[in-house]
Structures are given as C-alpha cells and as structure tokens.
Amino acid sequence: MFSFQxxxxxxxxxxxxxxxxxxxxxxxxxxxLILGALLCAAALSKRTALRRAAGLYVSFFRGxxxxxxxxxxxxxxxxxxINVPPLAAAVLTxxxxxxxxxxxxxxxxxxxxxKGQAEAALAIGMSPGDLWVRVLLPQALKIGLPAIVNELILxxxxxxxxxxxxxxxxxxxxxxxxxxxYRYLEIYLAAAFLYLAINxxxxxxxxxxxxxxxx
Amino acid sequence: xxxxxxxxxxxxxxSALTLTASGALADQLSDIKAAGKIVAATEMHYAPFDMLExxxxxxxxxxxxxxxxxxxGVTPEYQDLPWTSILPGLEVSKFxxxxxxxxxxxxxxxxxxxxxxxxDSTVAFVQRTGGDMTAPEDAKGKTVGVQKGTAQQAQLExxxxxxxxxxxxxxxxxxxxxxxxxxxxxxxxxxxxPLLDYLxxxxxxxxxxxxxxxxxxxxxxxxxxxxEGDTLVAAINEALIKxxxxxxxxxxxxxxxxxxxxxxxxxxxx
Amino acid sequence: MLExxxxxxxxxxxxxxxxxxxxxxxxxxxxxxxxxxxMARRFGPRFWIGxxxxxxxxxxxxxxxxxxxxxxxxxxxxxxxxxDALPAGVLGLSLYGAAYFTEILRAGFDAVPKGQxxxxxxxxxxxxxxxxxxxxxxxxxxxxxxxVNFAIILTKETVILSMITVPEIMFQTQTMMSxxxxxxxxxxxxxxxxxxxxxxxxxxxxxxxxxxxxYLLEES
Numbered sequence: 001m002f003s004f005q006x007x008x009x010x011x012x013x014x015x016x017x018x019x020x021x022x023x024x025x026x027x028x029x030x031x032x033l034i035l036g037a038l039l040c041a042a043a044l045s046k047r048t049a050l051r052r053a054a055g056l057y058v059s060f061f062r063g064x065x066x067x068x069x070x071x072x073x074x075x076x077x078x079x080x081x082i083n084v085p086p087l088a089a090a091v092l093t094x095x096x097x098x099x100x101x102x103x104x105x106x107x108x109x110x111x112x113x114x115k116g117q118a119e120a121a122l123a124i125g126m127s128p129g130d131l132w133v134r135v136l137l138p139q140a141l142k143i144g145l146p147a148i149v150n151e152l153i154l155x156x157x158x159x160x161x162x163x164x165x166x167x168x169x170x171x172x173x174x175x176x177x178x179x180x181x182y183r184y185l186e187i188y189l190a191a192a193f194l195y196l197a198i199n200x201x202x203x204x205x206x207x208x209x210x211x212x213x214x215x
Numbered sequence: 216x217x218x219x220x221x222x223x224x225x226x227x228x229x230s231a232l233t234l235t236a237s238g239a240l241a242d243q244l245s246d247i248k249a250a251g252k253i254v255a256a257t258e259m260h261y262a263p264f265d266m267l268e269x270x271x272x273x274x275x276x277x278x279x280x281x282x283x284x285x286x287x288g289v290t291p292e293y294q295d296l297p298w299t300s301i302l303p304g305l306e307v308s309k310f311x312x313x314x315x316x317x318x319x320x321x322x323x324x325x326x327x328x329x330x331x332x333x334x335d336s337t338v339a340f341v342q343r344t345g346g347d348m349t350a351p352e353d354a355k356g357k358t359v360g361v362q363k364g365t366a367q368q369a370q371l372e373x374x375x376x377x378x379x380x381x382x383x384x385x386x387x388x389x390x391x392x393x394x395x396x397x398x399x400x401x402x403x404x405x406x407x408x409p410l411l412d413y414l415x416x417x418x419x420x421x422x423x424x425x426x427x428x429x430x431x432x433x434x435x436x437x438x439x440x441x442x443e444g445d446t447l448v449a450a451i452n453e454a455l456i457k458x459x460x461x462x463x464x465x466x467x468x469x470x471x472x473x474x475x476x477x478x479x480x481x482x483x484x485x
Numbered sequence: 486m487l488e489x490x491x492x493x494x495x496x497x498x499x500x501x502x503x504x505x506x507x508x509x510x511x512x513x514x515x516x517x518x519x520x521x522x523x524m525a526r527r528f529g530p531r532f533w534i535g536x537x538x539x540x541x542x543x544x545x546x547x548x549x550x551x552x553x554x555x556x557x558x559x560x561x562x563x564x565x566x567x568x569d570a571l572p573a574g575v576l577g578l579s580l581y582g583a584a585y586f587t588e589i590l591r592a593g594f595d596a597v598p599k600g601q602x603x604x605x606x607x608x609x610x611x612x613x614x615x616x617x618x619x620x621x622x623x624x625x626x627x628x629x630x631x632x633v634n635f636a637i638i639l640t641k642e643t644v645i646l647s648m649i650t651v652p653e654i655m656f657q658t659q660t661m662m663s664x665x666x667x668x669x670x671x672x673x674x675x676x677x678x679x680x681x682x683x684x685x686x687x688x689x690x691x692x693x694x695x696x697x698x699x700y701l702l703e704e705s
Contacts, residue, residue, distance in 0.1 A: 002563070013270040054559055054566070063683035064676045065641040067655065071672045074300065079669055080309035084311075096465065135342045160549035161645070166256070166296040166304075176267040176295075178559065179390035182397070182418075185560030194557055196547040299659050303668035326666050363650070364663030385660070386650055391559070398562035400569065 005185040007190045014194055017173035020087075022198070024153040024162060027091045032098025032155075033148070037137060039103035043109065052101070061100035067161050069093055074165045090162040097103065098155055107149040109140035142213050149206030153199045160195075170194055243439070244446035247289055247300065248312060255314035256294040256301055260388045263471040264316050264334075264435075267295070275471040276314050282463055286454035297377060298388065299364065302327070303439060312447065316435035318366035318407070321485040323393040328448045331455050332478050337431030338370045338406040341414060343396060344423045348403060351429035357402035358382040371405040371429040396478040397421060401454055407435065409472050410421035416473055456480050493661045500657030503571070507643050507653060511637045512573045515582020522587040527594060538587070545584035551645050558649045572644035576641065581650055585635050592626030594620065608609055633690040640683055654678075 002213040042054035061069070072101070073093040077083065084092060113136060121131045174191035178184045234284050247253045257265045257276060265274045272293050284291040294310055305313050305327070313413035318336050319329055340359070342348050348357075355378045361368045363385035384401060386392040390403045393414065404411075415422045439448050458464050465475035491513070522541075545553065547634045557580075558573040568576065597620050605615045647655035658675050662668050 010269075016270060059684065060680055063641075063687075065645050065679060067647075067653075068672065071300075072676050074309070075303050075307055075668045077671055078309065081310055083437065089379055119662060138662045157547075157549040157639040160551045164297055166294050166300065168295050171549065171555075173270065174266075174552070175555075176259060176270075178261070178555075179388070180266055180268060180392075182394070185556065185563040186395060188560050190557040192544070192548040192552045192556060195549060195552065196544060199541075199547040201635040206414075299663060302666065303662065306666075306668060322666075363656075363660055384650070385652070385656075387648065391650070394559055394562075398567055399634075400567065 003183055006181055006186045010177045010187065012182070013177060014170060014173055014190060017168055017170050018194060018198065020169040021156060021159050021195075024087075024090050024094055024159045024167065025152060028094035028098050028155050028159070029102075029148075029152045031091065031095030031106055031151075032102045033141075035095065035099035036102030036106055039099055039129065040106040040110065040140075041132060043103060054170070058103060066094075066097055066158050067164065069097055069111055070161060070164055086166040088164050090159075090167050093165075094155060094158060094162065097158075098151060101151055101154075102113045102148065105144045105151065106137075106140045108147075109144035110136050112143050113139050144215065146178050146206065149202060149209075152206075153202055156195065156198055156202065157199045170180055224436060225476040233351070242446050243444050244312065244450050246462055247447065248287070250289075252290045252292050253284060253287070253312060254292045254294060254310040255312040256296050256310040257313070257315040258298045258301065258388065259293075259295040260390050262410065262417075263423055264410070265314070275334070275467060276316065278467050278470070279464070280314055281460070282458055282467075283451055286457065297396045298362070302433065302438075303444060305438065308440070311439070312394040312444075313436075313438040316407075317438045319434050319436050319483065319485055320366050320369075323438070324485055325364075326441065327438045328441045328444045329438055329482070330448050331452045331453070331480065332434035332436050332483060334409055334478070335473075335476060336366075336409070336433045336435040337428040338374075338405055338433070339408045339411055339428035340384065340403040340405055340425040341393075341396070342403045342423050342425055343399075344419065345420055346402070346423070348425045351427070352378055353425070354381050354403060354429075355379055356381070358384060358400075360384045360386050360395055360401040360404045361406070362386050362389050362435045366433065367405055367430075370433075374429050393422070407433075409435075412472065486681055489661070489665055489667065493657070493665075496657045497654065500652060500654040503651065503653040504640075504643050504655075507571070507575055507578060507646055507651065508640050511578025511582055511643070512581030514575065514638055515586050515639070516632070518583035519580055519586030519590060522583060523590040523594070526587070526591070542584045543684060545581055546588075549578070550581050550642055551648060553581060554649050555647065570650045570652075571648075574649060574651040578642065578646070581642070582635070582639055586632065589628050589631040589635060590624065590681070592631070594622035596627045597623045629697055630694050637683060637687055637690060640686060641679070644679075 037056050039057060042050040043058075045051055045054075064072075070090070070093050073089055073096075077089070117135055117139075118131060121135050122128075126135070159169055160171040162169060163175070168176070170191050174187045180186040181187065218254075227352055259265045259267045259272055259274075261274075263274055264276045265272070266277075267273070272295070277293070280291055293314070296304060299316065301313055304310060313327075316334060316336065317323065317327075317329070321330065325327070340348065340351055340354060348354065351374075354375075359371065359372050359375075359381050361383060368383070368385065371381065371383060375383065384392075384395070386395070389406055389410060390406070392401065392406075395401045396404050403425065406426075411424045415424045437451070439451075455464075459478065459480065464478070468475040522538050528539050529535070554574070554577045557577050558568065558570065561568060561573070599625065601619055602615060605619050631658075644655040645651060646653055647659065650656065652660075654675065658671050662671050
C-alpha cells in the first residue's frame with residue numbers, strides 16, 4: 001500500500017535538508033559565474049597560453065563525471081595540503097564544475113554583443129578591465145540569463161551527488177528516512193517531487209526576471 | 216554544524232581553505248583537547264549502531280561515544296558519510312575519528328589504530344521469515360547479499376568456497392541488501408550478528424536470523440589514524456574500560472541489542 | 486602497483502565493459518523510446534497523449550538522475566517492478582535519455598521548413614511518404630548535433646549506476662580502493678581515464694556529425 005502518511009510525516013525533515021541542496025546549488029552557481037567570467041576572459045584572450053589553459057580546464061571539468069570530481073576533491077586535495085570542511089568542499093567542487101559550463105555560456109553571450117561596442121569603449125579610452133566589468137559582462141549576463149537559470153537547475157540536480165562528501169541534503173536525507181521507515185517508493189518519490197518543485201520555482205523566477213530585464 | 220556558521224565558511228569555498236597540520240610527532244589527543252571538540256564520522260545507516268531518526272543521529276555508537284566524550288572532556292561532533300568515503304576520509308584527515316563499527320582484521324590493523332572491541336561482529340545470515348534455511352550450510356547455491364568492501368564480504372566469500380558455491384551480490388549499504396531481501400531479489404543477507412539480531416527484533420514478521428553465526432568470531436571496534444592517533448586511542452580505551460566496569464556499557468547493550476555481553480578488555484588476536 | 490593491476494585488472498576491464506554496455510543500451514533505448522514519444526506526441530491526440538508526455542518530460546528533466554534510479558530500483562518492487570541492478574540501470578538510463586531525446590527530436594521536427602512539406606503535398610505525395618522521406622531525414626540532420634551532444638552527456642551519467650550497485654568501472658574502482666586501502670591514485674586515474682574517454686567519444690561524435698551534415702555546410 002502506498003502510504004501518504006509516511007510522506008507527510010517526513011516532509012519537514014526533507015524540507016530541512018533542502019536548505020543544503022539550495023545552499024550548494026546557489027553558492028556553486030555564484031562561484032561558477034565568477035570563475036566562469038575569468039575563464040571566459042582567458043578563452044577570448046589574445047594570448048595562446050591563456051586560451052589553451054582555459055580550453056583544457058573546460059574540457060576536463062566537462063569530460064569527467066561530477067561524482068568522480070567530488071571524490072577527487074575529497075581524497076586528493078588534503079594530500080596536497082588543502083583540507084576544507086565538507087560543505088566548503090561540496091560548494092567548491094560544484095562551483096569549479098559549473099564554471100566550465102558557465103564560461104561557455106558567457107562566451108556565447110559575449111560573441112552576441114555587437115563588436116562595435118567594445119571598439120567604441122576602447123576608443124573613448126576605457127581600460128580593458130572596465131570594458132569587461134562595465135560593458136561586456138552585464139550584457140552577457142542578461143543575454144545568457146536563460147542559460148544561466150538552466151545551469152542553476154542542473155546544479156540543483158547535480159547537488160544530489162554531494163552525499164559522497166558527507167552533506168546531508170535532500171537525497172542523503174531521503175536515503176536515511178527510507179532506510180529507517182522501509183518506505184522506499186514513497187520517500188524517493190517525495191524527494192523527486194521536492195526537486196521538481198524547486199526547479200519549477202527557479203524556472204518561473206528566471207522567466208520573471210527575464211521579462212523584467214527586457215522591458 | 217549550524218547552517219549559519221557553515222554558510223559563512225562555505226562562501227565561495229575558496230575562502231575557507233585551511234592548511235592541514237603536518238608533522239610526524241603530532242599528538243592528536245592534546246590537539247583535540249585544545250580544540251575542545253572531536254569530529255567523528257560514521258555512516259548513519261547502520262542500525263542499531265548508527266541511524267537517523269527524524270533527522271537526528273541516534274544509536275549504540277552515539278550513546279557510547281557521548282559517554283566517552285564526557286570522560287575525555289570534549290564535545291563530540293558527528294558527521295554522516297557513505298561507508299566507501301569513511302576510511303579514505305580518515306587517511307586524509309577529513310575528521311578525527313571513525314565512529315562506524317569497523318570489523319577488526321589483521322590487514323586493517325596494519326593500516327589503522329583500532330580501539331578495544333565495542334561489540335561482537337561474528338557473521339551470520341538473515342532470511343525472510345518463513346524462508347527455507349535452517350542452518351548456515353543451507354546457503355549453498357543461494358543468492359546472498361553483502362555490503363561491498365567489508366570484512367563480512369571476505370568471510371562470506373571464504374564460506375561460499377567451503378560449502379560449495381554461494382551467489383554473492385554486493386551492496387553499498389546493508390539497508391539496500393535488506394530491501395532486496397524483502398523484495399525477493401535475494402535469498403539471504405550476510406551481516407554481523409548484532410545488526411541482524413536488531414533487524415529481526417524490530418521486524419520479526421519480515422526477517423529472521425539463521426542460527427548459529429557461520430563466521431569465525433570477530434569484533435567491531437573504532438578506528439583512528441596510526442601514529443598521530445595513538446594517544447587518542449589510548450584515552451578512548453581507558454574510558455571504554457571504565458564504562459564497562461561501572462555498568463554503563465551493559466545498560467547500553469541492553470538498550471540497543473536486547474542483551475548484555477562481556478567484551479575483551481585487551482586487544483584480541485587477529 | 487603492478488601487483489594491483491594484476492589482481493584487479495580483469496575486474497576493472499569488465500567494469501569498463503559494463504560502462505560501455507550500459508551506455509550503448511541506455512542511449513539506444515532512450516533514442517528509440519524518445520522517438521516513439523515524439524511521434525505519438527506529434528501525430529497522436531493532444532489531450533490523451535500530449536499532456537502525459539509533457540508531464541513525463543518535465544518530471545525527468547526536473548529531478549536528479551540518482552533519485553530517479555532510487556525510485557525505480559528501490560521503489561519499483563512495491564508496484565511489482567522487480568529488476569536486478571543492471572537491467573534497472575539500463576532502463577533508468579533509457580527513461581532518462583528518452584525525455585531529453587524526445588525534446589531534441591521535437592525541435593528537429595519544428596525546424597523542418599514548412600515550404601518543403603507544402604511542396605511535397607502540392608506534388609501529391611502521400612502523408613506517410615512525407616513523414617518518412619522528407620520530414621525524418623531533414624529533421625535528423627538538424628537534430629544530430631544535439632543528439633550526439635546528449636549521448637556524450639549520458640556517458641558521464643553511467644557512473645551514477647554504481648550507486649545502485651551496477652558493477653561498472655566506478656563500482657569496481659571503489660571495491661579495489663576499499664580492499665587495497667589505496668584511495669588517491671585510483672580515483673585520480675579514473676578521472677583522467679574518463680577525461681580521455683569522453684574526449685575520444687566527442688571527437689568521434691563530431692566526425693559523425695560532419696559526415697551527415699557536410700552537404701548543408703557546403704551550401705551555406
């Protein structure tokens with residue numbers, strides 16, 4: 001028998017764990033944007049070495065499954081002397097991975113900005129740094145907004161894997177509840193719908209923001 | 216770890232980098248006493264030793280370690296990790312101490328510092344109530360689940376060879392194996408006696424233990440890093456003996472396993 | 486190191502074989518199912534078929550693959566769906582892939598120029614011929630890059646099957662790590678290995694893409 005009671009009883013616990021899911025995806029996305037902007041600048045740079053390095057970074061973080069990246073971060077970083085608490089390790093790894101994808105999003109958006117703007121900005125004596133921060137990035141964020149929101153949704157889903165570094169977010173909590181109540185179907189479905197609800201809200205908020213920005 | 220505190224430390228990950236203290240002569244006990252807390256990791260899906268109830272960590276390990284932390288005069292901090300991440304995490308100093316019950320084996324003792332035994336861990340089979348096994352030998356030709364990478368797995372494999380063939384399926388956690396036993400994917404699950412007794416005690420209509428245990432007598436203990444953790448292990452052993460002698464151990468055993476048993480107060484032969 | 490390779494080499498190889506197998510079966514299964522879903526949605530009744538498919542796609546795309554696997558593998562038996570880890574993993578991968586593939590195919594169909602369909606109708610081609618000889622080939626060409634791209638993403642999702650105990654490469658590596666107490670090197674090698682594997686697959690995919698779309702590029 002399908003037991004709705006189990007879901008109702010354990011929903012508050014699951015919602016509590018959802019804070020970590022949100023925290024990791026939002027902070028991971030923020031870190032990904034900052035690092036992604038740097039990577040994107042490197043990828044568009046005139047220097048071959050910088051372009052190569054950015055290309056290598058993107059190819060690595062997009063080529064290796066996130067589950068393996070998380071374990072590498074967990075096992076390997078302390079060996080080279082970097083030991084971070086679990087939550088920081090999770091955010092850091094998710095953010096490093098997001099940066100690879102977001103740098104591509106930003107690059108696409110910057111390519112969509114008319115070249116004349118950059119030329120004009122440089123012509124009136126703006127420094128390359130100012131050009132990036134004041135002209136290119138704000139527009140790239142706006143043009144890339146749908147893709148960035150999409151990336152955030154991907155991160156909410158990807159955060160289900162941080163269980164392996166010791167974060168009790170929605171998925172880990174649902175495993176725990178399922179194993180003590182033996183109500184696998186109910187609890188995992190509840191977890192699935194919780195993710196779905198979060199992602200639908202993010203998608204709706206993204207569309208709202210998009211409309212605001214275009215008006 | 217509260218959300219607010221961790222939020223600050225997690226901000227962009229990078230800001231929270233801390234370098235690990237190195238140095239071969241580090242003395243973990245005084246470090247822990249200086250910090251006033253000990254971070255212990257376990258997989259909180261291992262009833263009755265470690266489990267989560269309504270999001271809170273409970274179990275035999277928790278109760279026992281709360282007592283030990285009191286003896287040491289430090290605050291315990293508990294971390295939940297999948298079993299496959301626990302020993303590697305200990306090696307790279309992700310936390311101070313492994314609170315998961317680790318079966319004592321000679322290979323592991325070469326690599327890690329074991330505390331005194333905290334419980335018996337001899338391997339037995341559990342089947343669905345009403346199943347056709349009456350003795351462990353009946354496992355011949357059956358499909359049996361076991362947690363991967365555990366000492367129980369090694370014993371099950373050896374036993375399978377001895378009685379002439381057991382189909383073994385590996386699982387990430389014992390819970391998954393029990394679930395598959397319940398759904399009929401498995402005929403039996405091999406595991407340590409205290410876990411199986413607890414399972415059968417809490418859900419007698421679904422599970423029953425096949426008596427007697429088939430494995431050679433083994434024990435569960437906790438684990439610290441070798442060298443650096445030696446002082447910590449000595450202090451914990453001292454507390455364990457005290458807790459056994461004043462009867463607190465027996466009370467906890469009654470509470471979680473249903474019966475009190477004597478434990479060795481010296482390191483058993485491995 | 487050599488001794489470890491000798492002892493675990495065969496397991497790691499079969500693990501990699503399973504990684505390849507689950508990937509190929511999951512991709513093919515996802516493509517076939519995704520294609521049927523799209524055909525049903527495009528040519529079937531909107532209310533009875535269109536909406537359930539829409540809900541299915543939203544569900545799969547809005548939830549983590551790991552949770553979908555848990556629902557299928559641990560929750561399935563409650564409704565009588567009792568699968569072993571490997572079939573459950575392949576089915577899970579197919580169900581997951583189908584939701585994405587069907588959306589890619591939809592975009593491909595939408596991109597078929599209306600003029601071509603109208604022209605085919607004008608010269609009196611039957612509806613079935615229009616679908617199979619005009620819409621499908623044209624659709625495939627425009628959808629191919631996205632299809633290849635998603636197939637590459639699926640290679641990475643196969644490691645998640647280790648969490649429901651499918652003994653693929655990740656699972657085998659973890660077993661080896663817990664038995665040998667060697668943790669750092671194996672996981673690092675696995676990461677580099679996957680990097681190379683995905684690079685090779687992407688190169689191959691891009692070549693495939695060029696082969697099927699080169700005449701479009703020449704035109705433009």
